[in-house]
Amino acid sequence: MTANTQNTETELVASLKNKDRQAFNYLYDNYAGALYGVIIKILDKQEVASDILQEVFVKIWRNIDSYDAGRGRLYTWMLNIARNAAIDTLRSSGYNQEKNTQYSSDNMSAHESRLSISMKTDHIGLKQLLLVLKEEHRQVIDLSYFKGYTQEEIAKELDIPLGTVKTRCRKALLQLKDIMKS
Amino acid sequence: MNIEDYISSGLIEAYVLGVASPEEMHELELMASKHPEVATAISECREQLEQYATLYSQAPPDDMKEQIWSALQQKELPATISNQNKHTDAYPISDTNKPGRVVSMYHLYRAVAVVLLITSMVFNLLLLMKDRASKQELAGLKAEQEKMNLLLSPAVKSIPLAGVGAHSANTVMLFWNTQNKEVYLSLKDLPTPPIGKQYQLWAIVDGKPINAGVYALNSHALIQKMKVIDRAQMFAITLEKQGGSDQPTLTEMYVAGKV
Structure with a gap:
């Protein structure tokens, strides 16, 4: 996803505006897996995730004209659409009650291991990364990026001072950077 | 604070993770537009996070x-x-039933619509020509009167909005009536916006941008009335698509000023 990103993204945006099958095939084949993975990671429910994936593709398809390359990568834009759609669903009334108990810090790791069972074996990169990434770092990334929590909500959820949340966010991404580079 | 300290303050990480407050987001986006190294740090940080998110990829059913x-x-x-x-191949039902008829009805409707449209345009043009001269005069007079009232009223606060970044040569005057909260704006010093674009005023209230209206194109008035704004700490003007946007395009910020 990183090699020649700029070029392929520019071409993809141009072809998406034609709205033809070829453009869709390219979009789907290259991004559906990543977007679906993020949606599953957020919602943890396969049936719902498929619906959201469809909703996300409809949004991308219809709003491609409003994508502004000057404001960021196409991949960022698409990931944000997927995250927002999934987090909105997560925060809707039905989902909420269930998840509030599930995401307390105590059973976070229990949840993670349950999720990792459902993941396919080709995710060796992720498994290796998760072995190295500190638990407290993974928690803040999960809660903020994948669950859409605010700093205040994270502080409350993990029972740490608000100031610590920001420090931990920074440390988490620094560690992620180290791991990615090595 | 120097740029390195700023980059390592934790704000970028909070921003990328989506937990920065609206004020912080606004501040960082402003910094990024001024300092390329801040923009680079943001995109690097974001890319690492997205690489991590990509590791969760899973084939959909x-x-x-x-x-x-x-x-x-x-x-x-x-x-x-x-x-x-x-x-036509995307509409198998209507095609297999009576393709010729569907298409010809469609052409008929289209022809009628075109005739109606042209007739309406001709009438509009005639009316417009007749009305134009008197309207222009009236608008000019009204604008002058508004301007006088504004400058004379003790309740009106004049707020200069200074140019941002590449637009530092431009200054814009904003007039805010502290009693009835009406906002007036004069953009005569800003460049004419490109086709399809329009200047939009934003009131920054507690760090959040509130749409304060778009600046009408092709107006002869020196001063335009914008939306009524009850309170604000800052005003800023960005160049947006015609009709305005829901959120300001921070890279297209022209001027800004504190109240």
Whole structure:
């Protein structure tokens, strides 16, 4: 996803505006897996995730004209659409009650291991990364990026001072950077 | 604070993770537009996070691709009807039934619509020409009167909005009536916006940008009345698509000023 990103993204945006099958095939084949993975990671429910994936593709398809390359990568834009759609669903009334108990810090790791069972074996990169990434770092990334929590909500959820949340966010991404580079 | 300290303050990470407050987001986006190294740090940080998110990739169920494609075709229906000749294969039902008839009715409707449109345009043009001279005069007079009232009223606060970044040579005057909260703006010193674009005023209230209205194009008035703003700490003007945007495009910020 990183090699020649700029070029392929520019071409993809141009072809998406034609709205033809070829453009869709390219979009789907290259991004559906990543977007679906993020949606599953957020919602943890396969049936719902498929619906959201469809909703996300409809949004991308219809709003491609409003994508502004000057404001960021196409991949960022698409990931944000997927995250927002999934987090909105997560925060809707039905989902909420269930998840509030599930995401307390105590059973976070229990949840993670349950999720990792459902993941396919080709995710060796992720498994290796998760072995190295500190638990407290993974928690803040999960809660903020994948669950859409605010700093205040994270502080409350993990029972740490608000100031610590920001420090931990920074440390988490620094560690992620180290791991990615090595 | 120097730039290195700023970059390592934790704000960028909070921003990328989506937990920065609206004020912080605004501040960082402003910094990024001024300092390329801040912009680079943001995109690097974001890319690492996205690489991590990508590790969670999972193949969707096999039938999803066709299902989504057909959903896209359905949702596209209203938008592609005008291209029916081009996409007849996408409408198997009407095509197999009575293709010739559907198309010819469609052409008939289109011809009637075109005739109506042209007639209406001719009438509008005639009316417009007749009205134009008197309207222009009236608008000019009204604008002058407004301007006088503004400058004379003790309740009106004049707020200079200074140019930002590449637009530092431009200054714009904003007038805010502290009693009835009406906002007036004069943009005569800003460059004429490109076709399809329009200047939009934003009131920054507790760090959040509030739409304070778009600046009308082709107006002869020196001062335009914007939306009523009850309170604000800052005002800023960005160049947006015609009709205005929901959120300001921070890279297109022209001027800003504190109240």
